[in-house]
Amino acid sequence: MLPTFVIGLREGLEAALIVGIVAAFLRQREQTKAFRWMWIGVLGAVALCAAGGIGLHLASEQLPQREQEQLETIVGLVAVAMITWMIVWVHHHAATLKDDLQLRADVALIAGSGAALAFMAFLAVLREGLETAVFLVAAFDASTRPALTGTGAALGVLVAVVLGYAIYKGGVKINLSKFFRITGVVLVLVAAGLLATALHTAHEAGWWNVMQTQALDLEWLVERGSVQSALLTGMFGIQPEPVIGEVLVWLLYAVPMTIYVLRPAKPRVKATASPSSQSSPSLEPAV
Amino acid sequence: MRRLLVPLVAAVALLGLAAPAGAAKQQTVAVKLTPDGCPKPLTVKPGSVTFKVSNDGADNVSEFEVLQGGKIVGEVENIAPGLQRSFTLKLKAGDYVTYCPGGDTREKGELTVAAAVAKSTTTTTRPPAG
Numbered sequence: 001m002l003p004t005f006v007i008g009l010r011e012g013l014e015a016a017l018i019v020g021i022v023a024a025f026l027r028q029r030e031q032t033k034a035f036r037w038m039w040i041g042v043l044g045a046v047a048l049c050a051a052g053g054i055g056l057h058l059a060s061e062q063l064p065q066r067e068q069e070q071l072e073t074i075v076g077l078v079a080v081a082m083i084t085w086m087i088v089w090v091h092h093h094a095a096t097l098k099d100d101l102q103l104r105a106d107v108a109l110i111a112g113s114g115a116a117l118a119f120m121a122f123l124a125v126l127r128e129g130l131e132t133a134v135f136l137v138a139a140f141d142a143s144t145r146p147a148l149t150g151t152g153a154a155l156g157v158l159v160a161v162v163l164g165y166a167i168y169k170g171g172v173k174i175n176l177s178k179f180f181r182i183t184g185v186v187l188v189l190v191a192a193g194l195l196a197t198a199l200h201t202a203h204e205a206g207w208w209n210v211m212q213t214q215a216l217d218l219e220w221l222v223e224r225g226s227v228q229s230a231l232l233t234g235m236f237g238i239q240p241e242p243v244i245g246e247v248l249v250w251l252l253y254a255v256p257m258t259i260y261v262l263r264p265a266k267p268r269v270k271a272t273a274s275p276s277s278q279s280s281p282s283l284e285p286a287v
Numbered sequence: 288m289r290r291l292l293v294p295l296v297a298a299v300a301l302l303g304l305a306a307p308a309g310a311a312k313q314q315t316v317a318v319k320l321t322p323d324g325c326p327k328p329l330t331v332k333p334g335s336v337t338f339k340v341s342n343d344g345a346d347n348v349s350e351f352e353v354l355q356g357g358k359i360v361g362e363v364e365n366i367a368p369g370l371q372r373s374f375t376l377k378l379k380a381g382d383y384v385t386y387c388p389g390g391d392t393r394e395k396g397e398l399t400v401a402a403a404v405a406k407s408t409t410t411t412t413r414p415p416a417g
Binding site for chain 1: 363
């Protein structure tokens, strides 16, 4: 039961994490319409994947693994771009976020991006969903104790969904400025992991075949088959045996982006800054 | 469009003719993942090969890949204990590597694709490499 639980958790987290981040972000910016579209997209993707997984099984067809990896690579790269844009957006606005009117103006300015984010959530579920559906079907079809094995896999996916929901809830609760400070570095790590994972799947898709020498041994950290590995691989894309290329892109992304996020955001001193006297001190970096 | 169609049809027809000549028949290889990793060296004939990958209770191995020259030719993931999944590859004659990430002693194994070779190559006793 545990091995299928771990795989279900990892596969589920990769999608639930992105959906949770997108949901919190849309909610924060009061993009109600995009928020609703996002849920329609997510549920639609789940239905599509379930139908696909069961259909493949009924037709005794195999999942086209290479195409699956190609899809994962493309969606992974789009997700990196999206999260990067979110990090930059929040960082850029961190200094003025207390000003509600300013925030609303900004939101209106880029309202179209809400739809793009909603579509991103749809893609994120599609990315992992088919593979997960095929895995779930295989688990319930296991040669030994299929009920237990299948239940383990389903529970893993369920826990992932709950974690995604917790990320969304937590992301909504704290205000955007804190959201940025607390999660800025975490988001950078998530995006860096997605980038390394995209390179990993690009190799499995047959697109990228150089720098494949093992660079590190992280088996001690992400021991295969452990719940800890499911969490770390699912959320931060940490592989037990990362190769040179993966480590390289991880560093190339994570280092400059971390510096960028930790650097205090400069208040935008546009023509009329009009620092009202009631400017609250709450904006000062608390820590 | 029509100009494209003719060579396309011709190509499909040629492929159809060539296929039965090169790939005699469908082969199926049972691959059992163990805590050690990949199975002992495998030998198949060129053509279409279906790998039926199952896991016999190895918690540390859940993936099976076929590589050639550092490129992944085919793979299947998430084979937890008790699970079984298959994939089919068209293989040409040559030396391939099987890769079962996480295996204790045989993370990498051998896969030989050769036409009409006596089946007992060197699958006899191999000393358990440490």
